[in-house]
Amino acid sequence: MDKDLNGRLVTEVVAAIDDPAGWKRVLSVILDLAGAKAGIITLRENRTCQIVDDAQLQQEHHSPFVEGFELERVAYYIYNLRQKDVWAQAQITHRPLVPTRMSTLVSSEEFGQTELGQWCLDQGINDTIVVQIGQVPGFWTALNVFFDGKDPGCAERILGLLNDHLALLKSAWKTGRDVVRTRQTGHGLLAFLSEQGIAACLLDNAGAMTADNEKFRELREKGVVKVSIPSNRITLSDNIERKGMSPTVSAVIGVHDGESGDPAYRIMMRPIPTDPLYEGIREPELMLLLEPVEGEDTELPHRLGPRLSALTEQERDIFDAVARGLSIPDAGGAIGVKRSRAFEIWGTVKEKLGLKNANQVRVYNRR
Structure with a gap:
């Protein structure tokens, strides 16, 4: 042969x-x-x-x-x-x-x-x-x-x-x-987050933007976010609170002078699963999320306070775990329940507290 x-x-x-x-x-x-x-x-x-x-x-x-x-x-x-x-x-x-x-x-x-x-x-x-x-x-x-x-x-x-x-x-x-499926997962998540009103984009391991969603493009039009051409590097308005970012990511994403009327945003970074071929070799792709601080969420602590007493002990445990930044499955693991049960409990918490998503709880925890 x-x-x-x-x-x-x-x-x-x-x-x-x-x-x-x-x-x-x-x-x-x-x-x-x-x-x-x-x-x-x-x-x-x-x-x-x-x-x-x-x-x-x-x-x-x-x-x-x-x-x-x-x-x-x-x-x-x-x-x-x-x-x-x-x-x-x-x-x-x-x-x-x-x-x-x-x-x-x-x-x-x-x-x-x-x-x-x-x-x-x-x-x-x-x-x-x-x-x-x-x-x-x-x-x-x-x-x-x-x-x-x-x-x-x-x-x-x-x-x-x-x-x-x-x-x-x-x-x-x-x-x-x-x-x-990994590629589809990242792009599918972008679309889902846009439907939830959350601006997000994907970054490669060098910090270059590879994809964004509609809400992120709206922030680009407002000047809150800028993307340089042709490098696709991102800079953020200096009015944005840069929290949840590793030193490496902070070094990659720059800052530009923002308008005085810019609202404040918090930055969250989430890894997208690395394709199995390069597991442990290549850095995972990152998802950048911009969460508004002002607006409805600023009233969240006042709205939630009286309602927290309505939660059962298990519901309060998962609420606290999510507020610390854990995902729903991880929060379930932290309190000793399976993934499916964690989502059931979280659904009850959302209904009792009038929440739309877990990000609101994380904002509450930072207040």
Whole structure:
């Protein structure tokens, strides 16, 4: 086997962790190494093992990655043969947890008499080796490599290649999905915070802004926050209270002269989970939140005082923990209850005290 190509496969698999489109290149290298005809990575439904044809699910997980097939041919399969796939039927009882040659489960003679068999023959193929490289609740991800059987060594090369690199393929696929979800988590949180009226942005580990939400953009328009071009470094109005910021972050984020009428804001920094590949190596991305001090929250201590007596001992404990800056799950852990129970208790606290979110409690604690 070509050592350069083999090394390139490892390189392409690792690169695909950060770039999902790179899985097409992974397939291309596998085909070159094995002398195979085509490859495809698809999301399969657990119960039927059929390829998923659902735009929302494909957006959430992944669309098919195809190499060696004309897309029109794949579309024909999706619309006409997906539910008649005898290979998928065989996989219901023989899930390919290891690389599996499908002609060992469905004979070539039987396969050739099916609609799928005729479709494959039209593409110049008559067999495939498939392996599961990923799994999420309700679904699994299949990697198929197709070949024509004319070269007796092709199947052995595919099996050897997939067996040798199976751990890497599975790990890279899972890590890549985690990376995508991590990125989605940060951007999804920005949108959620904007709905809550909280200005926020994402910073990389060098302090450059990578994304912001609508409320943060409103503060930029007011001059409370400025973003330099092209470095995307942030400066804050000198009227802003700079609390909750580490010395490192304080050194990265600058200050500019603000208008005398600027309201005061408090600064909070929260890490966004680091993608698993770089855990312990790369600094986590940070979320910068700007919380107004003036306004409704300035009256919060006066509004809350008489109501605190209505809380049970457990509710008051979680209130105090949140007021100290803990998240709801961490506050639950601090008082010895599970995550789900912590949110239940916190919901009761919010209802009794007329709170909108935990940030109001943290402001109360600083008064």
